[in-house]
Amino acid sequence: MKVLLTGATGYIGSAVTDHLVAAGHQVLALTRGTDPQHGRAWHGQLVGDTADPVSLAGAVTPEIEAVIHLAPPSGDADIDTAVVEALVTPLRGTGRPFVYTSGVWVLGATGEAQEVAEEAPTHPIGIVGYRPRIEERVLAEVTEGVRAVVVRPGIVYGRGGGIPAILVDRARRQGVPEYYGEEGVRWPTVHVDDLAELFVAAVERAEAGTIWHGVGDSAVPVRDLARAAGRAAGVLAAPQAVPVEQAAEVFGPLFAEALALDQSVSGAAARGALGWQPGRPGVVAELAFGSYRPVEVFGAPEGPETDAEVASIRSLVADVEQAQQNELVDRFLSVFRPEDPVWTTGHGKRLSGFEEIATFTRKVLPGATAESTAVYDVERVLFLRPDVAAVNVRQQPVRHDGTRIADRPEGRPFYILVKDDGTWRIGAAQNTVAVD
Ligand SMILES: NC(=O)c1ccc[n+]([C@@H]2O[C@H](COP(=O)([O-])OP(=O)(O)OC[C@H]3O[C@@H](n4cnc5c(N)ncnc54)[C@H](OP(=O)(O)O)[C@@H]3O)[C@@H](O)[C@H]2O)c1
Numbered sequence: 018m019k020v021l022l023t024g025a026t027g028y029i030g031s032a033v034t035d036h037l038v039a040a041g042h043q044v045l046a047l048t049r050g051t052d053p054q055h056g057r058a059w060h061g062q063l064v065g066d067t068a069d070p071v072s073l074a075g076a077v078t079p080e081i082e083a084v085i086h087l088a089p090p091s092g093d094a095d096i097d098t099a100v101v102e103a104l105v106t107p108l109r110g111t112g113r114p115f116v117y118t119s120g121v122w123v124l125g126a127t128g129e130a131q132e133v134a135e136e137a138p139t140h141p142i143g144i145v146g147y148r149p150r151i152e153e154r155v156l157a158e159v160t161e162g163v164r165a166v167v168v169r170p171g172i173v174y175g176r177g178g179g180i181p182a183i184l185v186d187r188a189r190r191q192g193v194p195e196y197y198g199e200e201g202v203r204w205p206t207v208h209v210d211d212l213a214e215l216f217v218a219a220v221e222r223a224e225a226g227t228i229w230h231g232v233g234d235s236a237v238p239v240r241d242l243a244r245a246a247g248r249a250a251g252v253l254a255a256p257q258a259v260p261v262e263q264a265a266e267v268f269g270p271l272f273a274e275a276l277a278l279d280q281s282v283s284g285a286a287a288r289g290a291l292g293w294q295p296g297r298p299g300v301v302a303e304l305a306f307g308s309y310r311p312v313e314v315f316g317a318p319e320g321p322e323t324d325a326e327v328a329s330i331r332s333l334v335a336d337v338e339q340a341q342q343n344e345l346v347d348r349f350l351s352v353f354r355p356e357d358p359v360w361t362t363g364h365g366k367r368l369s370g371f372e373e374i375a376t377f378t379r380k381v382l383p384g385a386t387a388e389s390t391a392v393y394d395v396e397r398v399l400f401l402r403p404d405v406a407a408v409n410v411r412q413q414p415v416r417h418d419g420t421r422i423a424d425r426p427e428g429r430p431f432y433i434l435v436k437d438d439g440t441w442r443i444g445a446a447q448n449t450v451a452v453d
Contacts, residue, residue, distance in 0.1 A: 018042045018043070018082040018083050018220065018221075019042070019043045019045060019060070019080055019081055019082050019083070020037055020042050020043065020044055020045065020081075020082065020083045020084070020085060020220060021045045021047060021076065021077055021081045021083070021084045021085070021104075022034065022037070022044050022045065022046055022047065022084075022085045022087060023047045023065075023067060023084075023085070023086050023087050023088040023104075024086075024087030024088035024089065024118075025044065025046035025047065025048065025057075025059065025087070026046070026048055026050075026054060026057075027087065027088075027089075028173065028176075028178045028179055028209065029087055029118070029170070029173060029209060029212060029213070030046075030087045031176075032175075032176065032209045032210055032212070032213035033085065033087065033212075033213045033216045033217075034046070034057065034058055034059065035058060035210075035213065036210065036213035036214050036216070036217050037213075037216075037217055037220070038058040040217045040221070042083075042217075042220075043060035043061075044058065044059045044060055045059065045060055045061045045062070045063060045081065046059045046061070046062045046063070047063055047064070047065045047073075047076055047088075048062055048063075048064060048065075049064065049065065049066040049067070049068075050064075051064050063076060067088040067091060067096075067097075067100045068091050068096065070096060070099035070100045070102070070103045071103075073100060073103035073104060074103055076103070076104065077103075077104055077106075077107040077108065078107070079107075081107070081108075081113075082113055083113055083114045083115075083116070083220045084104050084105070084108065084113075084114070084115045084116070085116045085118070085216055085220060086100075086101070086104060086115070086116065086117050086118060087118045088100075090145075090147075090148060090151070094147040094150060094151070097147075097151050098150075098151065098154055101117065101151060101154055101155055105155070105158050105161075105163055105165070108158075108163045109158070109161040109162055109163055110161070110162040111162065111163070112162055112163070112164055112225075113163065113164060114163075114164040114165075114166060114219070114220050114223070115155065115158060115163050115164065115165050115166070116166045116167075116168060116216060116219050116220055116223075117151070117152065117155040117165070117166070117167050117168070118167075118168055118170065119145075119148050119149075119151070119152050119167050119168070119169045119228075120145060120148070120169050120170055120171075121169050121170065121171050121172075121205050121230060121232065121280060121282045122141065122142050122144060122145045122148075122275055122278065123139045123140075123141045123145050123148050123149050123152070123169065124137060124139060124140060124141075124169075124280065124282060125139070125140030125141060125142055125278070126140070126142075126278055126279050126280065127279070127280045127281050127282065128279070130281065131235075131236075131281050132235045132236070132281050132282065132283035132285070133280070133281060133282050133283060134230070134283045134285070134286060135169075135227075135228045135229065135230055135286055139152075142271075142274055142275055142278060143270070143271045143274055144271040144272060144274065144275045145275075152167045152228070155167060156226050156228075159225045159226040163225070164223070164224075164225040165225060165226060166219050166223040166224075166225070166226075166227055166228075166229070167227070167228040167229070168215060168216060168219055168228075168229050168231050169228065169229070169230050169231060170207055170212050170231040170232075171204065171205035171206050171207045171230070171231060171232040171233070171234075171280075171282060171284070172204045172205065172206045172207070172300075173206075173207055173208075173209050173212055174206055174207070174208060174209065174300045174303055174304070175208040175209040175210055175211075175297065175303055175307075175308060176209050176210070176308050177308040177309050178209070179209065180276075181242065181246060181300060181303075181304055181309065182309065184196070184242065184243055184246035185246045185249045185250045185304070185309050186250075187246075187267075188243070188246050188247040188249075188250035188252045189250040189251070189252065192252060192254070193247070193252060193254045193255075193256070193257050194243040194244055194246050194247030194250070194252060194254065194255075194256040194257070195243060195256065195257055195258075195259050196239040196240055196242070196243040196256055196257075196258060196259070196276075197239075197258075197259050197260075197261060197264040197273060197276040197277045198258070198260070198261050198264075198276070198277025198278075198279075199258070199277070199279065200240060200258055201238070201279065202238075202239045202240075202277060202278070202279045203236035203237060203238055203239065203279055203280060203281055204236070204237050204239055204242065204278075204280065205230075205232040205234065205235055205236060205237075205280050205281065205282035205284070206232070206233060206234045206237050206242075206299070206300045207231050207232055207233040207234075207284070207295060208233055208295065208297035208298070208300075208303065210297055211231075211233050211293075211295035211296070211297050212231045212295075214293065214294075214295075215229065215231045215287055215291070215293050215295075216231075218287070218291040218292065218293050219291065222291060223291060229286060229287045229291065230282055230283060230284045230286065230287065231284060231287070232282050232283065232284030233284060233295035233297070233299070234299050234300065235281050235282055235283055235284065236280065236281035236282070237299070237300055237301065240256050240258075241301050242300055242301060242304065243256035244256050244301075244419055245300070245301040245302075245304035245305045246304050246309070248304065248305045248310075248392065248394075248419070249304045249305065249309035249310050253392065253413060253415055253419060253420055253421035254420055254421070255418060255419075255420050261273050261274060261277045264276060264277065302335070305335075306331050306332070306334075306335045307328065307331065310394065310395075312327055312331070312395050312396065312397065312398055313396065313397045313398070314327055314397075314398050314400075315397070315398070315399045315400065316399050316400035316401060317400040317403070323400075326400070326403075326406075326436075326441075327395075327398055329441050330395060330398055330406060330408060330434060330441055331395050333352055333434065333441045333442070333443075334393050334394075334395050334408070334410055334432075335393075336348065336351070336352050337349070337352055337393055338391070338392060338393040340352070340382075341382070341385075341386065341390065341391060341393075342386060342390045342391075343386075344382050344383050344384070344385060344386055345382075346378050346379055346382050346383070349378055349382060350371075350374065350375055350378060352442060352443050353371060353374060353442060353443050353446075354435055354437065354442040354443065354444045355371050356371075356444075357369075357370055357371075358370070358371055358374060358443060358444055358445065358446075359444075359445045359446070360374050360443075360445070360446040360447075361446070361447040361448065362448055363428050363448035363449065363450050386417075389414055389415065389416055389417070389422055389425070390414075390415055390416075390417065391412050391413060391414050391415060391428070392412070392413050392415055392419070393410050393411070393412050393430065394410065394411045394413075395408060395409075395410055396409050396410065396411050397409040403436075404435060404436040404437075405433065405434070405435055405436075405444075406433075406434045406436075406441070407431070407432075407433055407434075408431070408432040408433075408434055409429065409430075409431055410429070410430040410431070410432065411427060411428075411429065412427060412428035412429070412430055412448070413427050413428075414426075414427070426450050426451055426452060427450075427451040428448050428449065428450060428451065429448070429449045429450075429451050430446060430447070430448045430449075431446070431447045431448075431449070432445070432446045433445040433446070
């Protein structure tokens with residue numbers, strides 16, 4: 018399909034572009050800037066401003082087979098209605114899809130209710146006050162022969178961006194991770210690449226007049242998310258609750274209210290009816306081990322293939338951490354190659370061969386974390402060959418609540434990893450205590 022996409026340069030729009038193209042569609046990007054954007058996977062680019070609906074006349078030509086409207090609201094209901102009308106009118110009588118992007122904030126606080134579904138009544142908070150009316154306006158186009166569909170994303174994360182990046186930035190600046198409002202606040206979340214796949218599914222096969230929640234995890238405790246954001250920022254301190262009034266001074270009252278909103282929202286309908294399979298790591302894992310944490314990479318070309326290898330390496334190091342923290346002997350051993358691995362401990366004890374490592378691990382790991390544990394962060398990856406990597410890790414001692422033990426030195430594990438049969442494992446490892 019030839020798909021006209023508004024908001025194509027944005028956070029979600031960039032991922033939607035990638036997944037539409039991967040699914041064989043052509044993206045015509047509507048941008049407000051006139052400069053051609055090189056390096057995008059777009060088929061074409063046309064100029065229009067959603068703050069000026071008149072500029073959109075003629076954007077949807079007869080060759081456009083679908084429209085995805087991702088550009089954010091203007092703040093003026095009349096303007097946004099006029100934008101929808103300008104984009105949707107040329108589709109009338111064609112049965113072609115028009116996908117409007119709303120958001121779960123239109124549901125308001127879900128309170129005690131668990132996993133609110135699409136049929137629930139809307140109770141929009143201030144920042145999205147008139148958005149349900151735009152949703153209704155869009156869905157009314159069904160009677161005009163348009164396959165009108167609404168997608169409501171949860172809080173979007175991944176690719177190092179979105180609202181979680183704001184939490185990482187705040188933690189870095191303040192020296193303490195923050196969350197807003199009450200301690201029990203929960204956010205429905207979705208990985209940006211999973212969400213982009215939902216947009217593709219919606220364009221390809223959502224029925225006319227339907228609403229879909231783009232939600233991977235229905236209710237993530239924001240306190241956990243804040244702790245992970247702190248970790249991404251290198252700040253291992255207990256998360257601090259910031260009252261909404263105080264948050265309003267930083268973010269403005271409308272956004273502060275949204276950040277403090279407690280919601281539990283179901284994304285089950287899209288899984289069932291559209292076959293959507295959101296399977297990427299959850300937001301806490303993504304913050305702690307994924308795209309929010311810069312890694313220096315050497316010896317491999319920039320690009321998605323290298324990114325995928327680095328993600329696999331981070332996942333292996335996350336396994337080391339999980340196994341250590343939970344004293345899982347077999348899981349710890351599974352990170353080593355069976356062929357002649359060598360591990361020199363932080364105290365200089367060299368363990369040679371799998372059996373020696375296994376015997377030592379069985380002896381020392383059970384009970385090792387009774388008082389404290391450690392977090393492991395990949396800092397540098399040098400690809401010596403496509404299937405051999407030298408990896409520098411930072412190991413920090415923490416209490417069981419994840420806060421840093423200040424008077425205990427860090428470790429500097431160094432791993433030589435080998436990729437055998439598609440799986441990275443440790444071929445050789447050395448830990449060193451950092452004394453300065
Ligand atoms: N991020 C989330 O967690 C989340 C959650 C729920 C719903 N949503 C909704 O999803 C949509 C996209 O969000 P996002 O996070 O991808 O936002 P974003 O990163 O800020 O991107 C916004 C996009 O819209 C374009 N745009 C802004 N004003 C425009 C205008 N006047 N005319 C034409 N294009 C304009 C921007 O283009 P420029 O390059 O010119 O700036 C950019 O491409 C929004 O409607 C948002 O409310 C987002």
